[in-house]
Amino acid sequence: MGQKKLHLKTDLSMRTEPCPQCQNREQFTARSAQCAEDACEIWIECACGFDPTRESGLYRVEDVWGSLDVPNILTALEVWNERITTRRRGNAP
Numbered sequence: 001m002g003q004k005k006l007h008l009k010t011d012l013s014m015r016t017e018p019c020p021q022c023q024n025r026e027q028f029t030a031r032s033a034q035c036a037e038d039a040c041e042i043w044i045e046c047a048c049g050f051d052p053t054r055e056s057g058l059y060r061v062e063d064v065w066g067s068l069d070v071p072n073i074l075t076a077l078e079v080w081n082e083r084i085t086t087r088r089r090g091n092a093p
């Protein structure tokens, strides 16, 4: 539905987990897609296409309009961090 290219500034980038595929922590795309009649999902995808929420949409941020505004993007980035850390702790492929 929507997408927005992100280039994280240094202070935010330092708090962002690097992509497990390409180690990038600056270039991302925020995406949104409709998941129900009155709800949209928002998630973060790496520049290389890696999306830690792909296997389960459960972790994506839900928003009525799916607007890619700053609060939603920051929440989606928190999910990214959370997912990457969990993968690293668990049995990541």
Ligand SMILES: [Zn+2]
Residues within 6 Å of the ligand: 019, 020, 021, 022, 023, 024, 046, 047, 048, 049, 050
């Ligand atoms: Zn990547």
